[in-house]
Amino acid sequence: MVFVLAPLLLLLLSGSSPVVRAADHGDGYYTTVATSSLKPNAIVCLGHRVTPPANRSWVPVDLAHGPCSSSLDAAAPSVTELLHRDQLRADDVQKRLSNNGTDNNEAPGQAPTSESDAYGKAKIKVRYGSRKPSMSTQADSELSVVHPAATTGSGGAGALLPGVVQTVVLDTASDVAWVQCVPCPIPPCHPQQDSFYDPTNSGSYAAFPCNSPACTQLGPYANGCVNGQCQYRVTYPDGSSTSGTYSSDLLTLNPTSSVNNFQFGCSHADQGSFDPQAAGIMALGGGPESLASQTSSTYGKVFSYCLPPSPSYLGFFILGDARVASSRYAVTPLLRDPRAPATFYRVLLRAIVVAGKKLDVPATAFAAGAVMDSRTAITRLPPTAYRALRAAFMTSMRMYRTAPPKGILDTCYDFTGVRSVRLPKITLVFDRDAAVQLDPSGVLYNDCLAFAANKNDAMPGIIGNVQQQTIEVVYDVAGGAVAFRRNAC
Known part of the structure; x- marks a missing residue:
């Protein structure tokens, strides 16, 4: 599958250019969601919100510990435990990348690791x-x-x-x-x-x-x-x-x-x-x-x-071509580095837009690239980018009560008694102007900003599965590209 898009078409994903209209802080850059929608329905599986693309290799996906899961009797771990395990996962991905596929600390014959x-x-x-x-x-x-x-x-x-x-x-x-x-x-x-x-x-x-x-x-x-x-x-x-x-x-x-x-x-x-x-x-x-x-x-x-x-x-x-109009996707190239393990799919994040305003983050902060990962939950950003995101998000959310941090998540809120939340729209802009506006479910995790900082800007980032929610992510490995389609599920 080959994606061919004009740069202007890539921005259709967000409805308008987030950079050109950065000074506008009107309601077009916010979305109001019911707080109840931020929590799973513990009783009923609601099925698919959007009809999946027709494809002969299509398979439904469910998330663990919910009404659509195959097993409802298994006890879900606590948020603290989930975040701890998520950090182990992120640490391991970054370790394998920083070692360029080798790990001198591994015992002979021991395989590269991944969080279990x-x-x-x-x-x-x-x-x-x-x-x-x-x-x-x-x-x-x-x-x-x-x-x-x-x-x-x-x-x-x-x-x-x-x-x-x-x-x-x-x-x-x-x-x-x-x-x-x-x-x-x-x-x-x-x-x-x-x-x-x-x-x-x-x-x-x-x-x-x-x-x-x-x-x-x-x-x-x-x-x-x-x-x-x-x-x-x-x-x-x-x-x-x-x-x-x-x-x-x-x-x-x-x-x-x-x-x-x-x-x-x-x-x-x-x-x-x-x-x-x-x-x-x-x-x-x-x-x-x-x-x-x-x-x-x-x-x-x-x-x-x-x-x-x-x-x-x-x-x-879906295994194979999704066979939908390419103009519905934002496309960014895969980063190629023969020194890095072939396992990982790496992309280049170039900018972040919050409530219509592009964050003032130097391009050098994103130079290490980011790994697309289906199992890491929370997106990891360079500290320079995370600090700018956190500050902009807190400004947009100043009308809500703050709450103590939860593990690696340090920007949390107390929505007790709040029926709906006005969230700033967050858009990740990848190389070649591939702008991907996050779903509200990809902004908050357990009432906290669903991002965390790496130890330093030299470490590769990770685009976690919380930010990928409702977005079809297409891995065109042979074509050297990753494509994104919003509101796909």
Whole structure:
């Protein structure tokens, strides 16, 4: 997919140029939202606010611990714990970037790390493996269609049905996909909502031999050889890990879209804290092991997602071209640096506009670029940019009572008794004038300004998933671009 936009069209996303009209502080630069809309509806899943784009690989996205989630009985962690884990995640992403893909502190053979906790993150349901028609059940009806592609494998000849549902977390900053596999005793494996994937029940499962190209390609994620089968291991900052057999099987996205011989980690041992709502991770990074890379010949190394504004709604994930008018997108190029890990998708943030006024931040403050990450929640900014944003936001919000900080969030408000809030519109302006106005749900997190500062301006920023809410984010990896479409879900 290739995006071609004139610079003027890019600004259609915000309705007008935020820079040209910077002196105007009228109501056009504010939005009033009900305070109740800033909280999830704890009872009812409201589905999709916007009809998702028609696409054969479309999959619904839900957020953990809400009425649209697959499991409502799992206790959500506290805001303090969520923010703590989010900081671990951000620290790790920045560590890997600052080391240019290497980490001299890692033990030999230990893979680069990524924060293990999946609480509050975007999840999709897919199916791993295949079954003979005689093994189907009425509960499988939503995907009980024969896949002609799954007609061969260790299970013998004949048409096969999709395997077991597995809930996996979308992760744009990791490369190795994995799910828990039988045998997987608890502990060391973690409980999960879905039935465990059992490779012995799949007619299309295969473990990679130790001398196979797929095993060699694992690089730092390789973990030796057991009974002639390739082993993998992924470790995390808090000491958690997942390990098992590197394998392939049929991956079914929906009744009309599947991936043959999908390569993933068949985890037989998890150590540490993992979310019981998820069976594993769907890696979407730029490395060769990710879903995007494995399916590049079919889907052009293009994928997109739209994260809903709260757990009360559904979003979507699409593998391949979204096939909508390119003029509806703001497009910015991906930053290319051969020294940086291929995993990350980096963009250049050039300016921030608050209530129609461009912040007075020198371009040098943004020079380190920013990583697009589906799992980091809070956007991290250079301190120079964050201080300017915080000051402008506080000026616009001076009519409301302030509240004590919450973890990394230092600009919080007490909306007790307040029925609606007048929020300043915030627009992130990326390279080539790609202006992206944030949804109100992307401005506040738990009644606090949903941004935080890095330790210094030299550190790369992170565009977190809170700011991405309701925006379709398209990763055109082959075309070297990231595109944004507002009000998509």
